[in-house]
Amino acid sequence: xxxxxxxxxxxxxxxxxxxxxxxxxxxxxxxxxxxxxxxxxxxxxxxxxxxxxxxxxxxxxxxxxxxxxxxxxxxxxxxxxxxxxxxxxxxxxxxxxxxxxxxxxxxxxxxxxxxxxxxxxxxxxxxxxxxxxxxxxxxxxxxxxxxxxxxxxxxxxxxxxxxxxxxxxxxxxxxxxxxxxxxxxxxxxxxxxxxxxxxxxxxxxxxxxxxxxxxxxxxxxxxxxxxxxxxxxxxxxxxxxxxxxxxxxxxxxxxxxxxxxxxxxxxxxxxxxxxxxxxxxxxxxxxxxxxxxxxxxxxxxxxxxxxxxxxxxxxxxxxxxxxxxxxxxxxxxxxxxxxxxxxxxxxxxxxxxxxxxxxxxxxxxxxxxxxxxxxxxxxxxxxxxxxxxxxxxxxxxxxxxxxxxxxxxxxxxxxxxxxxxxxxxxxxxxxxxxxxxxxxxxxxxxxxxxxxxxxxxxxxxxxxxxxxxxxxxxxxxxxxxxxxxxxxxxxxxxxxxxxxxxxxxxxxxxxxxxxxxxxxxxxxxxxxxxxxxxxxxxxxxxxxxxxx
Numbered sequence: 145x146x147x148x149x150x151x152x153x154x155x156x157x158x159x160x161x162x163x164x165x166x167x168x169x170x171x172x173x174x175x176x177x178x179x180x181x182x183x184x185x186x187x188x189x190x191x192x193x194x195x196x197x198x199x200x201x202x203x204x205x206x207x208x209x210x211x212x213x214x215x216x217x218x219x220x221x222x223x224x225x226x227x228x229x230x231x232x233x234x235x236x237x238x239x240x241x242x243x244x245x246x247x248x249x250x251x252x253x254x255x256x257x258x259x260x261x262x263x264x265x266x267x268x269x270x271x272x273x274x275x276x277x278x279x280x281x282x283x284x285x286x287x288x289x290x291x292x293x294x295x296x297x298x299x300x301x302x303x304x305x306x307x308x309x310x311x312x313x314x315x316x317x318x319x320x321x322x323x324x325x326x327x328x329x330x331x332x333x334x335x336x337x338x339x340x341x342x343x344x345x346x347x348x349x350x351x352x353x354x355x356x357x358x359x360x361x362x363x364x365x366x367x368x369x370x371x372x373x374x375x376x377x378x379x380x381x382x383x384x385x386x387x388x389x390x391x392x393x394x395x396x397x398x399x400x401x402x403x404x405x406x407x408x409x410x411x412x413x414x415x416x417x418x419x420x421x422x423x424x425x426x427x428x429x430x431x432x433x434x435x436x437x438x439x440x441x442x443x444x445x446x447x448x449x450x451x452x453x454x455x456x457x458x459x460x461x462x463x464x465x466x467x468x469x470x471x472x473x474x475x476x477x478x479x480x481x482x483x484x485x486x487x488x489x490x491x492x493x494x495x496x497x498x499x500x501x502x503x504x505x506x507x508x509x510x511x512x513x514x515x516x517x518x519x520x521x522x523x524x525x526x527x528x529x530x531x532x533x534x535x536x537x538x539x540x541x542x543x544x545x546x547x548x549x550x551x552x553x554x555x556x557x558x559x560x561x562x563x564x565x566x567x568x569x570x571x572x573x574x575x576x577x578x579x580x581x582x583x584x585x586x587x588x589x590x591x592x593x594x595x596x597x598x599x600x601x602x603x604x605x606x607x608x609x610x611x612x613x614x615x616x617x618x619x620x621x622x623x624x625x626x627x628x629x630x631x632x633x634x635x636x637x638x639x640x641x642x643x644x645x646x647x648x649x650x651x652x653x654x655x656x657x658x659x660x661x662x663x664x665x666x667x668x669x670x671x672x673x674x675x676x677x678x679x680x681x682x683x684x685x686x687x688x689x690x691x692x
Contacts, residue, residue, distance in 0.1 A: 179516065179520055179524065179525070180516075183512045183515060183516060184512075184516065184524070184528075186512045187512040187513045187516055187528050188528060190509050190512065190513060190532070190574075191513070191527075191528045191531035191532060192531075193567075193571075194531055194532050194534060194535050194571050194574060195531050195534055196550070197535075197543065197546035197547050197550050197571065198414070198534055198535070198538055198542075198543065198546055200546060200549065200550050201407055201410055201411070201414075201542070201545065201546035201549065202411060202414070204403070204407045204549065205407040205408050205410065205411035206411070208404055208407075208408065212404070213408065216404065216405060216408040217408065217412070221395075222408070222409070222412075224390070225390055225391065225392060225395050225409065226392075226412065228309070228389065228390055228391050229378065229391040229392050229413075229416075231309065232309060232312055232313060232316075232377060232384070232389070232391055233374050233377045233378050235309075235313045235317075236313055236316045236317050236320060236373060236374075236377040237370050237373050237374045237377065239313060239317035239321070240317050240320050240321040240323065240324045240369075240370065240373045241321075241324050241366060241369075241370050241373075243317065243321040243324075243325075243459060244321040244322065244323070244324030244325035244328060244369065245324060245325075245328050245366055247262075247266050247321075247325055247456050247459070248324070248325045248326075248328035248329035248332055249328075249332060250262075250452050250456060251263045251266065251329060251456070252329045252332035252333050253332055253335075253442060253443055254442055254443045254444075254445050254449075254452070255442045255443070255444055255445060255449060256445060256449055256452045256453050256456070257449055257450065257453045258453060262453065262456045262457065262460075263329070265456070265457065265460040265464070266322065266325055266456060266459070266460060267322045267325065267326060268322075268460060268463070268464045269318060269319045269321070269322055269460075269463040269464055270319070270322050270675075271464070271672060271675045271676045272319060272463070272464065272467055272672055272675065273319075273382070273632050273634075273671065273672075273675060274315060274316060274319040274320075274380055274382060274383045275380075275381075275382025275383055275385075275386060275634060275652075275653075276467055276471075276652065276668050276671065276672065277315050277318060277319050277383070277463070277467050278311070278312075278315045278382060278383040278386040278387060279386060279467075279652065279656050279664065279668070280466060280467035280470040280471065281306065281311065281314070281315050281466075282306060282307075282311075282386060282387075282656075283470050283474075283661055284466065284470055285303060285306045285311075286303075286306050286307070287303075290470070290473070291303060306387070307387050307388045307389070308387065308388065308389050309389055311387040311389070312383055312384050312387040312389045312391075315383050315387065316376075316377050316380060316383055318459075318462065318463040319383075319463065320372075320373040320376050320377060321373070321459075323369045323370075323372040323373050323376070324366060324369035324370055324372075324373060325369070326369065327365045327366070327368050327369035327372075328362055328365050328366050328369060330365065331361070331362040331364075331365035331366075332362060335361055335362065371420055371423055374420055375417065375420045375421065378392070378413070378416060378417060378420065378539070379393065379413075379417060379539035379540065379541075380393060381393040381394065381397060381539070381540060381541045381634060381635040382634050382635075382653075385397065386656060392409055392412065392413040392539075393413070393539055393541045393635070395409060396409050396410055396413065396541050396542065396545060397541050397545075397635065397638075397639075400545055400548065400639070403549070406545055407545075407549075410541075410542045410545055410546070413539055413542055414538055414539075414542055417537055417538065417539060418537060421537050467672075468669075468672070471664075471665050471668050471669050471672070472665075472669075474661045474662050474664065474665035474668075475662075475665035475666060475669065477661075477662050478662030478663065478665050478666075487646070488651075488666055488667070490646070491646050491647060491648055491651050491667060492648065492667075492670060494645060494646060494647050495631055495647040495648045495649075498562065498565060498566060498569065498630065498647065499569075499626075499627045499628075499630040499631045500627060501562075501566045502566050502569035502570055502573070502626055502627070502630045503577075503623040503624065503626040503627040503630070504623065505566060505567075505570050506569075506570045506573060506574050506576070506577040506622070506623060506626045507577055507581075507619055507620075507622065507623040507626075509570060509574060509577070510532075510574060510577035510578045510581045510619075510622060511581060511619075513528055513529055513532055513578050514577075514578050514581035514582040514584075514585055515585055516528060516529070517529045517578070517582045517585075518582050518585030518586050519585065529578065532574045532575050532578055533575050535571035535572050535573075535574065535575075536572065536573065536574070536575040536576075539635075540572065540633060540634065540635040540636045541635040541636075541639070543568060543571060543572055543636060544568065544635050544636040544638070544639035544640055545639065547564060547567075547568050547571075547636075547639070547640055548639055548640065551564050551640070560640065560641070560642050560643060561642055562642060562645070564640055565636075565637070565640045565641055565642070568636045568640050569626070569630045569633065569636065570626075572629075572630075572633065572636060573625070573626045573629050573630060574626075576622050576625040576626050576629065577619070577622030577623060577625070577626055578622070579622065580618040580619070580621040580622035580625070581615060581618050581619050581622050582618075583618050584614065584615030584616075584617065584618025584619060585611075585615055585618075587614070587615075587618075588611060588614050588615065592610050592611075592614075595610075628674060628675070628677060631647075631648065631649075631671065631674050631675075632649065632671060632674075632675060633649065634649045634653065637649050637650055638650065638653065648667040648668075648670055648671045649667075649671065651663065651664065651667040652664045652667050652668050652671070655667075
């Protein structure tokens with residue numbers, strides 16, 4: 145989420161946790177021991193660069209003065225945006241739990257047919273960026289959409305309005321419920337069957353045993369997934385924008401030239417986001433292991449086996465099959481009319497270019513922070529590591545707006561140039577590289593580079609010849625995650641791209657705004673394919689992921 149991509153567009157977003165005493169290698173130290181000066185200074189410079197744009201935005205909002213800030217916060221428009229965002233996030237979170245928890249139980253604890261295939265399919269909506277799902281939903285159910293066209297010969301001239309709160313909630317729920325599904329299923333797989341059996345011996349029915357025993361045990365996992373859903377929904381820009389529903393992200397983007405209002409809303413959104421992250425972190429810290437399952441008894445569903453499987457499959461069909469069907473339909477129509485998009489190769493190349501550059505810079509920038517986080521402890525190291533998470537925690541539209549302000553005033557030589565866009569991507573996704581690289585450092589015996597030093601190698605030489613080859617898998621894993629999430633990032637790209645510079649996401653966005661669905665078909669299919677690679681990559685590189 146992406147992490148998992150919330151945001152945006154995307155892919156969630158749970159950042160890797162910091163080091164703990166139990167996973168520190170031998171030789172780890174705290175701040176009472178001297179930190180390596182050079183590495184610490186470089187890490188501090190990187191952390192400062194990451195934090196600076198957001199601090200400038202916060203200072204700008206606070207600099208408006210208390211009276212102005214209060215007036216803006218209590219203005220009818222501000223209250224409306226806050227209420228819309230709160231209602232939308234609440235409904236999406238509840239809806240995701242209502243879908244994700246039952247399907248997690250069915251695939252983890254019952255004899256529903258095709259459990260493995262259903263498990264993969266139920267998680268597949270994470271592959272599709274939510275704004276592509278919203279685009280497909282509008283094409284299918286919107287005015288003059290596919291459904292209305294099919295029903296028109298039967299006298300149906302219009303369908304219920306899809307725009308607004310309802311459409312936003314439905315689309316976001318379909319593409320965020322996997323967060324609840326995955327966390328809940330993981331908890332159910334470690335639940336001891338003996339607890340349920342004990343409840344049954346006390347004459348509790350199966351439903352009563354689930355309510356009294358299972359739900360309390362998995363409640364932290366459900367809440368953790370729900371908080372991730374809330375974070376994603378709050379930070380998502382593409383879906384509310386396509387559905388024309390005024391929440392924080394859409395209004396900040398449309399009012400980005402109004403410095404006072406946009407900065408004030410950004411401060412509100414950033415504050416709420418950080419509160420959700422703090423709550424998620426606290427909840428994660430309260431989780432306890434259940435001791436692991438001792439048996440794998442599954443609840444027999446009897447005649448409900450196939451209806452249960454059909455229910456799960458129908459959700460997958462709507463969330464995954466429908467968008468792909470729409471995209472293929474657009475593609476066939478585009479080919480039939482000769483509109484194949486002559487500049488598509490250039491668009492793909494641009495996306496690959498900036499994503500590769502962001503991945504390479506992130507891989508280099510993460511090294512000093514990951515090294516300190518792995519081998520040293522204390523407040524200074526914790527502060528440096530957590531500073532890199534701020535860009536990851538901030539919604540993309542907030543980070544993009546901050547860099548628009550900073551770039552247009554203080555970085556004019558690179559404003560609306562590729563270096564600033566790549567810098568924004570690095571700020572946004574650096575924790576993905578830090579987490580995987582830190583895991584690589586933790587797997588190295590500190591005595592190995594020390595042995596190289598005894599043979600006359602310099603610190604840089606020992607790092608290059610001994611440490612770097614050993615952490616390469618984790619480093620490459622982080623770089624690949626940055627590449628994949630950068631490919632899908634929408635608001636940062638829209639706000640900071642150079643004039644005339646198109647990527648896959650900007651081509652899709654322009655096609656949506658203009659109503660030229662055919663032009664979005666191939667870019668969207670390519671983006672879905674790349675997003676699918678992220679799921680496969682995360683599964684194959686699980687051992688190197690330092691995320692929580």
